Amino acid sequence: MNTVVNWTASLLALGMMLAGASRSYEVSPSQDDLPKVRGDCQSCHPKEARDWAESRHAAAWESETFAQTSRNRSLRMCLPCHAPEPILVKGFGEHPDLRAEERTHGIDCISCHQDANGAYHGTLGTKTDAHATVKNEKFGTVDMCATCHEIFGTVDWYKQSEWGKDPNGCVNCHMPVVERPIATGEGLPPRKARIHKFEGATPEMFQKGVKMEVAPRDGQLQIKMESVYVGHTVPTGPEYVVVIVEAQFLKGEQELAKRQTLLADNVAIDGSDTRLKPGERRVIRHPIPEGAEQVRVRVLHKRNRDLPDDKARVLYESTTAL
Numbered sequence: 001m002n003t004v005v006n007w008t009a010s011l012l013a014l015g016m017m018l019a020g021a022s023r024s025y026e027v028s029p030s031q032d033d034l035p036k037v038r039g040d041c042q043s044c045h046p047k048e049a050r051d052w053a054e055s056r057h058a059a060a061w062e063s064e065t066f067a068q069t070s071r072n073r074s075l076r077m078c079l080p081c082h083a084p085e086p087i088l089v090k091g092f093g094e095h096p097d098l099r100a101e102e103r104t105h106g107i108d109c110i111s112c113h114q115d116a117n118g119a120y121h122g123t124l125g126t127k128t129d130a131h132a133t134v135k136n137e138k139f140g141t142v143d144m145c146a147t148c149h150e151i152f153g154t155v156d157w158y159k160q161s162e163w164g165k166d167p168n169g170c171v172n173c174h175m176p177v178v179e180r181p182i183a184t185g186e187g188l189p190p191r192k193a194r195i196h197k198f199e200g201a202t203p204e205m206f207q208k209g210v211k212m213e214v215a216p217r218d219g220q221l222q223i224k225m226e227s228v229y230v231g232h233t234v235p236t237g238p239e240y241v242v243v244i245v246e247a248q249f250l251k252g253e254q255e256l257a258k259r260q261t262l263l264a265d266n267v268a269i270d271g272s273d274t275r276l277k278p279g280e281r282r283v284i285r286h287p288i289p290e291g292a293e294q295v296r297v298r299v300l301h302k303r304n305r306d307l308p309d310d311k312a313r314v315l316y317e318s319t320t321a322l
Contacts, residue, residue, distance in 0.1 A: 060106030
């Protein structure tokens with residue numbers, strides 16, 4: 001049974017920048033090295049701003065793959081979630097509107113935290129002189145993330161998984177907790193906060209979520225994959241996101257053969273869905289070519305299935321003697 005795995009991000013969980021602190025903020029003396037965020041959120045929340053600048057949320061509108069797959073941003077159904085008006089205006093679960101200005105900021109602080117009255121929502125609602133705050137117990141829940149991520153079935157798969165009853169499952173995986181001050185200011189103590197990088201298809205997350213075993217047996221190479229800590233399919237998201245499991249058979253430095261197995265949602269193409277399901281175990285088998293001395297196995301993640309292999313992100317790589 002041929003397949004491939006990817007730890008996509010699948011569930012790209014939306015932000016959890018908890019609003020506020022218990023006293024007025026003091027802006028750091030130098031802001032030159034901080035990313036620019038709409039509303040100047042970076043002035044008081046520099047760590048969250050730096051996290052966000054490294055995230056796929058920050059690149060949601062500007063990324064090359066989004067431009068390609070949305071036909072140069074002309075597919076109307078794709079646009080609102082890549083540069084949304086604040087999702088709290090309509091409410092969680094309602095498809096947001098596309099904002100008219102500053103789309104290059106993608107999915108930013110205002111997109112997730114600000115409501116129609118300009119107040120900022122978080123799980124604590126701590127009062128501050130910097131802005132109005134609202135305690136919102138649904139903030140950071142699956143319902144919030146589903147506002148945009150339900151469209152490709154990611155949330156449905158999550159709800160069927162062993163973690164499906166955890167209302168904070170998305171952020172627990174994609175926004176791990178760290179101890180640090182939530183904002184700048186005199187005497188503000190470190191406390192539990194969420195990292196805002198929204199990591200998905202990274203080598204660290206894939207290897208945490210999918211167990212890989214590679215071994216020769218009876219003249220065949222066996223690649224065992226088991227989804228042990230993934231609450232959705234691997235990969236997840238639109239059908240143009242794919243994973244490739246590649247086996248390269250070598251004699252010295254000479255390549256004798258290369259075999260690739262696709263993990264993808266091909267329902268619209270040929271009716272098949274070869275993605276790795278939550279909790280699934282799968283074995284990929286290839287005959288070992290005569291003379292092969294070792295095999296290099298890689299798991300490649302592509303945000304667009306038409307990308308060349310050298311543009312893919314390598315989620316896993318190992319070399320095994322034969």
